[in-house]
Amino acid sequence: MTTFDSRWMNSWMDTVNSDLVMPRIGRYFTAGFLLGIGDEEWVVSMQRGQIERITDNLSIETPWSFALRAPRESWEKFVQKIPPPMYNDIWAMAHPLHGRLRMDGDVKVLWQNIRALTWMLACMRQVGDREVVEQRATRV
Amino acid sequence: MTALHEPVTGRYVYVPHGGHEYRIYYEEAGDGIPLVCLHTAGTDAREWRHQLNDADITSHYRVIAFDMPRHGKSIPPVGFEREEYRLTATFYSEFVMAFCDALELERPVVMGSSMGGNICLHIALNFEEKIRALIAIEACDHSPGWYISWLEHPHVHGGEACATSVYGLMAPQSPDEYRWETWWYYAQGGPGIFKGDLYFYSVDHDFRKLNEKITGNVPLYLMTGVYDFACTPEMTEATAQKIKGAESIIMEEIGHFPMSENPVTFKRYLMPVLETIRGVGSGGGA
Amino acid sequence: MAPKISPVTGHYVDVDVADVTYQVFYLHNGTGIPLLCQHTAGCHNHQYRNLLRDPAVTERFQVIAYDLPYHGKSDPPNGEQWWTRQYDLTAEFFQEFVVNFARTLELDRPVFMGSSMGGVVALHLARDHSEKFRALIALEAADYTPGFYLDWWHHPAVEDGSVAASVIEGLIAPQTSELDRRLTMHYYAQAAPGVLKGDLYFYSVEHDMRETVSEIDTSKVPLYLLTGEYDYLSTPTQTIATAEKIVGAKVETMCEIGHFPMSENHDTFMTYLRPILDEIAERHKEP
């Protein structure tokens, strides 16, 4: 059972920002997007393929262009090492036949950055492999 | 040392259809019962490269995989730039048969995946006397939801959007190398080709009222991988129940591109079907 | 009636370069002196579709048009994590591939003809591998062709296929038939992400023979340079200036032709290529 708290988010951020492929395939990925996990919402701010900040302290200061909102259960299955069928990909979950994830907002930005976004979301499956000590999410 | 060549030969055949003469590139290997393989939307015959190189198959079947017009090395018809490309069931099913006629194939087996699987239903309905058997992979009577404008948009990289949109259709258990190879094929389609194929796959293809019209005279095998979220196992099984004589086979640990994402796993399910078709098998699938 | 099948035939062959095995797709037709044909950046061997079917050529030459790895039906190599790396074509890989491909097919000192990046690699081969070729035909080549290694060729917010097709259309001569123009454009819309840009790393960044092109010894291998008048990437003046630095090089400007002679206008191109092929065939007869 994964608890998507700030420790988990920091570990995911470290994983993405130390990934060798992201700087190349994400060099034009500069945007904010919202991760909705059940009723918890986080905004991920991307700067040239690196996560600049993840925060759950949403305000006028935390703009996002598109959102990925899904029940906690969808994300828990999605982040497993070998996700079960229908939960191994955000498009699998968002496809109209299934509706286990909702893509909101300016989805053009999502499709423009789909390669880098898919790669960084897959990095979620490596979280837990890395022990993260201090908390860094800006929880004000 | 002599060069290591694959036992596969590629040729161009001229296929007359609908007032056009299409220059079609196809690859073949082996001899025996003709086994015509249809690639998925937006890609080309390389998806069947493992089967073309598999002696267990090519020792009994003449495996033939061709590139549809506009795909791979089959060039588009003259004047293609003045029309929006939308593949339809009528054109697609008739063209597959025109290709078989051009090569003078005698009652071939037709095996197709995704759109190539869906078209098998139309072929079963309209051309049953010209076909020995049909293997419809990742197929069902209705598969909506894929005709998406972002797959051909001047502000979106076509290759990356199309290829990444299907990456999740492949099972996590499939070897990384083959998943990315499949990704590569999708990344090479020309602008609007994948989307044009999906017009057939998600809009024009609606077989829900036609299932019961199939006579069942031609053996029809529906094979679907559990990770396929475009045509789920349930959708395939529901379709099979409505078609006389159809048999559904659900494949574990595999997704929407069995033949290219995991040929080894796919072979376990395919060989029994191929043996049954040529009359030696011990009955239905695994 | 019997199926109408083209004499052009395709095969896949394994070629090793820097101890990586590449599965290479090539088309061939004809018998006689082997004629290796290299396509332009980001494209594939259909650019030579007419040369492969011209009896005037195939009765004396075995025309072999291959897809460079990562292009057309020559997939990226098995066993390599190519998806984690940026593709940038280098002179070293390009030359070693051409030499190894010819050796793998056991070709006896083939003629090598290439266009654009294929013409530029012909200059490299002339300098570094002269003894392995019977003649080198450099189409649309010059000693230095900077400026085309652009990020726009591989940008997530720009549709790659239609941009590549409409940009290179400006390199096609206006006199080209509409069919050949549209096919040349179509081939350019079929490249995988980053391949056109990666090829242009070799063409516009790494390639600079301004100081070394004079080392080419045409007594070891005849060198022919042909450039279309509508080519603005390596203009006729640049090609002529390059040829003047090479003792014995033969150069000519092609009228009503752009950057893709073999794909734009086969008939006009042949008026310039045939005398060269005749000369090569003639020299082949001498002991």
Next chain:
Amino acid sequence: MAALDHPLLERLRDAMPNDPEMQIVGKFMRCDVLLSSGDKRYLLRFDHGRLTEIVEDPHPALAWNFALKAGPGTWERFLQDPPPPEFHDVWAAAWLGHLTLEGDIKVFMQNHFAFWRTLKLLRIQAQATSGAAA
């Protein structure tokens, strides 16, 4: 010899909706382009594969995404059929210094195919009338 002028741009505006290819590739075309020929300046607004507005000598405060600036001689050669080498394409002309392409180049690249077809129609219109007039 056809020149880049207001009447020619109006003929382009009328031709675009009737060109099948333009209607396909222009579906998402959205850009404001400045064309200048010597000191003559034209702001062209494109939307959905149509030329919705032609503003002659636009006010400096009017925004445009990208501009193609060249002398009258360059445009006259560009509009010929067949056009002479170096003047047959905007990339060629820009490459060899006969034309300046400036502004938000990303918008130019995002509308590239549609704008390429637009310039082809411009030449066709230029020939249609000057041909008749010659």
